[in-house]
Amino acid sequence: MSIKPFLLAALVAAFASSALSAPIKIAVVAPEGDALGLLGDQARRGANAAAGDRAELVMLSESCEDGSGPKLADMIKAAGVQAAVGFLCTDSLDGSLAPLSEAKIPVITIGIRAPIPMEDALRHGWPLFRLAPGPQAERERITETIRRYWADKPFALLDDGTITSRDTAEWVRNALETQGLKPTFTDTFRPAQEVQTQLMRRLAKASVTHVFAAADRADMAVIARDAKKAGLPLVFLGGDALNAVDMDAPLESGVLAVTTPDWTEQPDAKAIVEALAATGQSADGYALPAAAAVTIAIDAAEISANSGADLAEALVDTPFDTAIGLVSFTKSHELETNPFTLMRWTGERFEPAVTVE
Incomplete structure (x- = not known):
């Protein structure tokens, strides 16, 4: 059954009056203990804040160990839930989806970006939905940014020689060349160096003005x-890896990054942020994505109850208002809208890049 023919009617009915006889029961799957447990705590905080009296949450721990998927699936089924959200570890999906x-x-993962789980799910028809951006989303936005703003600039593409970095730079280069754009200069630099003097010489010699570095x-x-020290007025662009903490050298003001926005500062997040703050909790990390996943599962269950569609069917091509904005899943169970956006480092934080050199 397709959700499309009755989508609008079902949405109206669902939000006007829920046909659920009892709150939906949702499993929140996230790690506990150690470093990963901190991320799991974020997810649990957000899920609880979003549930209210509309959902009964069952907290389940994922060990993130190889071969743990089947046992986790048994725990989820035994809990008698209608949906499962969370899943920060790829190993948790292996053996659990079938x-x-x-x-x-249906499963809504908030943290797994790897391509293989989704490829397997689509091949077998498993109801896995990804609230985290897909593996190509970042590269597509980087390519779009260069094409939009640097088409008439002499630009360079750099990588640090690692597999991920080189693959990203190569993917972007190929995508740009199919659109008629070629970099003026490509290079591989040595990572983890205290200075990059030789790289500066090569960039100066190439006479580029803009640089994308998969770094x-x-x-x-x-x-x-x-x-900056060499007096090279270069515009730098990086990827999501720049959204991290400073190490020895602070990131220079003005560096651009294709990354996700700070969800806590988005208007749609206000209610959840304030609810958590009232109890002395923060909405950082996975808190808001987890809140969004719970909201989506609740609303989809209401649509399912009113329309007769399966819960998984109700998740496809349906717009959901969440703490991270309007979310819709495609027929491939990926996000309809690419969440990556162009940001600029101010010296203290990343902010949307309103203007680009």
Whole structure:
């Protein structure tokens, strides 16, 4: 059954009067203890804040260990839930999706970006939905940014020689060339260096004005600092890896990054942020994505109850108002809208880049 023919009517009915006889029961799957437990705590905070009296949450721990998926699926099924959200670890999905699909329990992951779980789910028809951006979303936004703002600029593409960095730079280069754009200069630099003097010489010789570097924050900080010291007026662009903490060198003001916005400062997050703050809790990390996942599961259950569609069907092509904005899943169970956006480092934080050189 397709959700499309009755989508609008179902949405109106669902929000006007819920047909649920009892609150939806949702499993919140997140790690406990140690470093990963801190991330799990964020998810649990957000999920609780969003649930209210509209959902009964069952907190389940994911061990993030190889082979843990089947046991986790048994725990989820035994809990008698209608949906499961969270899932910060890829190993939790391996072996769990098939039995959860048989039990008609859709899964909304808030943290897994790896391509293989979604590829497997689509191939087998498993109801896995990804609230985290897909693996190509960042690269697509980087490519779009360069094409939009640097088409008439002499630009360089850099990578640090690691597999991920090189793959990103190569993907962007190929995508740009299909659109008729070629970099003036490409290069691989040595990462984790205290200075990047030789790289500065190569960039100066190439006469570029704009540089995309598939680099982490520490390397970008050194590169941008040394360019400033060398008197090279370069515009630097990086990816989501720049959204991290400073190491030895601080990131220079003005560096651009394709990353996700700070959800806590978005208007749609206000209610959850204030609710958590009232209890002395923060809405950082996975808190708001988890809140969004719970809201989506609740609203989809109401649509399902009013329309007769399966819960998984109600998740497709349906707009949901959440703490991270309007969310809709495509037929491929990915986000309809790319969450990555162009941001600029102010010296203290990333803010939306209103103007771009």
